[in-house]
Amino acid sequence: MDTMESTKILGGVCAALLVFMLGGWAAEEIYHVGGKGHGHGDDHVSGYPIEVAEAVEAESAEPEVTLEEMMAMASPDKGKKVFSKCKACHKVGDGEHGTGPSMYQVVGRDIGSVNAFEYSGAMASVGGVWNAESLNAFLIKPASYIAGTKMSFAGLKKGTDRANVIKYLETLN
Numbered sequence: 001m002d003t004m005e006s007t008k009i010l011g012g013v014c015a016a017l018l019v020f021m022l023g024g025w026a027a028e029e030i031y032h033v034g035g036k037g038h039g040h041g042d043d044h045v046s047g048y049p050i051e052v053a054e055a056v057e058a059e060s061a062e063p064e065v066t067l068e069e070m071m072a073m074a075s076p077d078k079g080k081k082v083f084s085k086c087k088a089c090h091k092v093g094d095g096e097h098g099t100g101p102s103m104y105q106v107v108g109r110d111i112g113s114v115n116a117f118e119y120s121g122a123m124a125s126v127g128g129v130w131n132a133e134s135l136n137a138f139l140i141k142p143a144s145y146i147a148g149t150k151m152s153f154a155g156l157k158k159g160t161d162r163a164n165v166i167k168y169l170e171t172l173n
């Protein structure tokens with residue numbers, strides 16, 4: 001064996017080793033990807049409900065545009081139309097009370113504070129002020145916000161309806 005030949009052999013071995021190593025690396029890489037996928041799949045079994053919960057949470061949080069944003073987009077004219085649902089019980093003139101108290105200057109007014117109106121004990125004693133936040137929370141479902149209120153109104157489910165009607169109520173000041 002001359003040097004030339006042993007160099008060739010060595011070269012061949014090196015090349016083979018390189019191919020082997022590259023192959024091994026590639027195989028490992030493929031295995032890794034496969035393995036990763038597997039691990040992910042396994043994770044999935046336990047991770048899935050969390051991911052779903054997160055997705056649902058994100059989704060249900062989605063329409064929950066902040067009140068500020070809703071108020072910024074609200075229109076008093078649209079609110080006046082929404083107020084047709086309230087008209088049976090609420091008038092807007094100063095001191096005009098019906099089944100419900102007048103909505104005149106209701107925004108900024110203490111809750112349950114019109115002396116001439118006979119509130120339920122619940123509304124009379126709850127405290128606080130009517131502002132966009134409290135009105136929004138009340139109008140979505142009155143009986144939830146003030147348990148025992150005698151305002152028998154299911155509520156305004158749509159955030160835009162609430163924002164619009166609040167915007168309209170603000171014009172009564």
Ligand code: HEC
Pocket residue numbers: 082083085086087088089090099100101106110111112113114118119120121122123124130135139148149150151152153156165
């Ligand atoms: C079926 C009659 C009825 C309808 C419809 C109704 N309300 Fe009322 N509302 C009442 C009554 C009665 C009260 C007093 C509740 C109490 O004393 O517990 C009241 C109280 C209120 C108050 C508190 C006022 C205050 O002086 O503290 C606000 C604000 C209000 N209503 C807004 C609305 C809006 C806005 C709508 C329409 C989206 C509406 N209501 C629809 C009967 C009604």
